Amino acid sequence: MSHIAPNFRKASRDAVLNSQVIAAVRKTANLLSGMMALAVADTPDFEALRDYGRTRKLEISGNLEKYEQSFTANAHAAGAVVHRAKDAAEAARLAIKIAADNGAKTAVKGKSMTAEEVELNEALEAAGITVTETDMGEFIIQLANEKPSHIMAPAIHRSRAQVAELFTDKLGTPPDLSVEALVAAARKDLREKFLAADMGITGGNFAIADTGSIVLVSNEGNIRMTTTLPRIHLAVVGIDKIIPEMADMPKFLALLARSACGQTISSYMSIVTGPRRTGEEEGPEQLHIILLDNGRSRIAKGPYREILHCLHCGACLSHCPVYRAVGGHAYQATYPGPMGSVISPLISGLEIYADLPNACTLCGRCAEVCPVCVPLPDYLRDLRSDVNKPPFTMKLTAFGANTPSLYRLGMIVMRRMLKKGGKGLMAPALKEWMVCREPPKPQEGESFRDWWRTRSHGK
Amino acid sequence: MILNQYLAKARGVGVNVELLSLSDLNLRLAALVDKLQAKSVALPLIGWPEPLLRTVKTEVEKCGSATVSPRRRIDGGYDWNRSALGSTTLGITFCGAFIAETGSLAFPSGPGLGTLASLLPETHLALSYAKDCRPDLGGYLAEFGADIPSRLTFVTGPSRTGDIEASMTTCVHGPGRVLHWIISA
Numbered sequence: 301m302s303h304i305a306p307n308f309r310k311a312s313r314d315a316v317l318n319s320q321v322i323a324a325v326r327k328t329a330n331l332l333s334g335m336m337a338l339a340v341a342d343t344p345d346f347e348a349l350r351d352y353g354r355t356r357k358l359e360i361s362g363n364l365e366k367y368e369q370s371f372t373a374n375a376h377a378a379g380a381v382v383h384r385a386k387d388a389a390e391a392a393r394l395a396i397k398i399a400a401d402n403g404a405k406t407a408v409k410g411k412s413m414t415a416e417e418v419e420l421n422e423a424l425e426a427a428g429i430t431v432t433e434t435d436m437g438e439f440i441i442q443l444a445n446e447k448p449s450h451i452m453a454p455a456i457h458r459s460r461a462q463v464a465e466l467f468t469d470k471l472g473t474p475p476d477l478s479v480e481a482l483v484a485a486a487r488k489d490l491r492e493k494f495l496a497a498d499m500g501i502t503g504g505n506f507a508i509a510d511t512g513s514i515v516l517v518s519n520e521g522n523i524r525m526t527t528t529l530p531r532i533h534l535a536v537v538g539i540d541k542i543i544p545e546m547a548d549m550p551k552f553l554a555l556l557a558r559s560a561c562g563q564t565i566s567s568y569m570s571i572v573t574g575p576r577r578t579g580e581e582e583g584p585e586q587l588h589i590i591l592l593d594n595g596r597s598r599i600a601k602g603p604y605r606e607i608l609h610c611l612h613c614g615a616c617l618s619h620c621p622v623y624r625a626v627g628g629h630a631y632q633a634t635y636p637g638p639m640g641s642v643i644s645p646l647i648s649g650l651e652i653y654a655d656l657p658n659a660c661t662l663c664g665r666c667a668e669v670c671p672v673c674v675p676l677p678d679y680l681r682d683l684r685s686d687v688n689k690p691p692f693t694m695k696l697t698a699f700g701a702n703t704p705s706l707y708r709l710g711m712i713v714m715r716r717m718l719k720k721g722g723k724g725l726m727a728p729a730l731k732e733w734m735v736c737r738e739p740p741k742p743q744e745g746e747s748f749r750d751w752w753r754t755r756s757h758g759k
Numbered sequence: 760m761i762l763n764q765y766l767a768k769a770r771g772v773g774v775n776v777e778l779l780s781l782s783d784l785n786l787r788l789a790a791l792v793d794k795l796q797a798k799s800v801a802l803p804l805i806g807w808p809e810p811l812l813r814t815v816k817t818e819v820e821k822c823g824s825a826t827v828s829p830r831r832r833i834d835g836g837y838d839w840n841r842s843a844l845g846s847t848t849l850g851i852t853f854c855g856a857f858i859a860e861t862g863s864l865a866f867p868s869g870p871g872l873g874t875l876a877s878l879l880p881e882t883h884l885a886l887s888y889a890k891d892c893r894p895d896l897g898g899y900l901a902e903f904g905a906d907i908p909s910r911l912t913f914v915t916g917p918s919r920t921g922d923i924e925a926s927m928t929t930c931v932h933g934p935g936r937v938l939h940w941i942i943s944a
Contacts, residue, residue: 331925437922521933579870581837
């Protein structure tokens with residue numbers, strides 16, 4: 301979303317006022333985090349699994365190039381065409397070329413944040429290819445012409461009633477349908493599109509280097525349709541999704557499924573290794589894999605390398621007090637929440653997303669729930685100091701706090717000011733802070749220092 | 760015992776799993792086809808133990824239902840008739856491996872081993888032998904070694920979504936009902 305200048309301060313201020321969105325986000329986030337807690341409690345060795353995840357991912361991100369080469373060679377050997385895109389624009393160009401070379405006019409798409417990152421839908425639509433989102437949440441937001449607001453539950457910001465209204469408007473369904481009826485309406489609408497589409501587009505949850513396989517999980521079955529019915533399958537996969545061996549996959553899957561929505565495994569898992577083989581009655585004739593770099597190999601060499609370990613489970617979003625207060629759209633980035641506040645500035649530039657590292661209370665919940673222990677709060681703090689050196693007022697404050705006489709004077713002034721309700725010299729500096737807060741009232745009567753002086757010690 | 764672990768896990772994810780003896784199969788099939796009023800049944804052909812496939816095909820057809828199967832092409836491969844497949848309400852597949860750890864049914868691809876029969880109809884019935892239960896996913900994947908099929912599909916319960924207010928709803932794109940009959944004899 302580089303064409304708009306993101307302004308988190310403004311967007312988040314607007315968002316907190318939209319009580320409908322916040323109520324919907326909070327309701328779903330609570331359910332998701334509750335389901336994760338149950339699944340984790342039910343897994344006695346979960347901490348050991350997390351340790352494994354972190355250690356293994358450190359090894360992977362330290363040898364990204366090696367594993368990428370190995371994946372490319374093995375996927376090629378299995379019959380896939382592997383492309384490499386150094387940035388989003390190149391990925392979009394490649395996708396358009398693949399569609400054009402094969403005369404593809406319609407595509408069905410499984411949920412993919414990587415495709416969102418390269419704005420694939422917009423690029424394909426501009427090239428005359430109709431793309432239909434088939435994940436229930438993505439289908440909803442495509443109808444509403446919105447962006448996903450959660451990496452795992454993209455329509456988290458919409459209530460059932462709003463979805464029902466949208467379906468009535470766009471699909472002509474009767475008003476105020478139940479969740480079951482809404483799902484049935486989507487099933488009917490999308491089934492025909494699955495059967496007719498020329499191309500299926502997905503992301504990839506894991507790419508396995510030693511077999512050249514793409515692993516895709518979903519609960520709905522749309523990914524199975526997308527990877528089975530159309531004659532071309534295009535998978536857009538970030539190079540951070542590569543894991544060394546098939547034997548690693550069950551463990552990462554266990555971490556992902558529990559953290560994403562409290563499952564042991566998703567309803568469906570497809571391990572795709574090359575296109576349809578001789579004699580098989582199903583599967584695409586061609587499998588194209590676009591491996592997307594878009595800054596990842598640069599990040600792997602820098603101080604924020606562990607953000608590439610992220611499994612995109614969304615747990616840090618659902619647990620984040622800031623995300624829960626403002627929702628995903630306020631971040632104005634493909635990836636919102638704690639992981640997004642780290643990865644978005646790293647991919648698109650700190651000057652574009654300078655606000656995001658500040659969209660954090662440093663409470664540490666994200667790091668506690670992260671299935672691969674990405675040190676998100678540390679990264680957010682470090683990114684803040686990358687954004688700018690401390691401003692002059694903060695330097696002055698630091699000097700004052702380090703000089704006892706000045707500090708004492710400051711406290712006297714502060715008490716006077718607070719008695720008047722925070723109006724005075726400091727008011728301009730505290731303006732933003734006071735937008736949604738009342739300044740604290742100073743204690744009635746004498747100050748601690750006065751008290752101390754008049755009692756035992758002062759004399 | 761791993762079979763008990765499978766039963767608990769599969770029931771936990773919403774699979775309607777039952778143990779039955781081979782002699783009960785015909786009666787149960789007839790009852791199911793009748794209950795679903797299934798006019799046509801998707802039945803992929805290969806990978807079944809021959810006697811089991813014959814039993815199922817014969818019984819389904821005896822109930823007056825048509826079976827839809829992949830057609831053999833001149834080149835030796837197979838093709839589904841998609842519109843015929845699309846009108847089936849029940850898909851019956853043989854499942855040669857199911858996994859206790861996760862409660863999953865495993866379907867490796869191969870000629871005649873398509874998975875659309877377990878995806879398009881609203882009800883999916885998988886038939887297995889008790890001996891084919893595997894303890895865990897990792898062990899099952901290791902059985903393939905370097906020889907991974909083009910598709911390895913794992914089915915764990917019905918098709919579902921939580922995308923509207925995280926309220927779990929079944930039958931999104933795939934089957935809303937998954938039955939697993941494990942033949943113990």
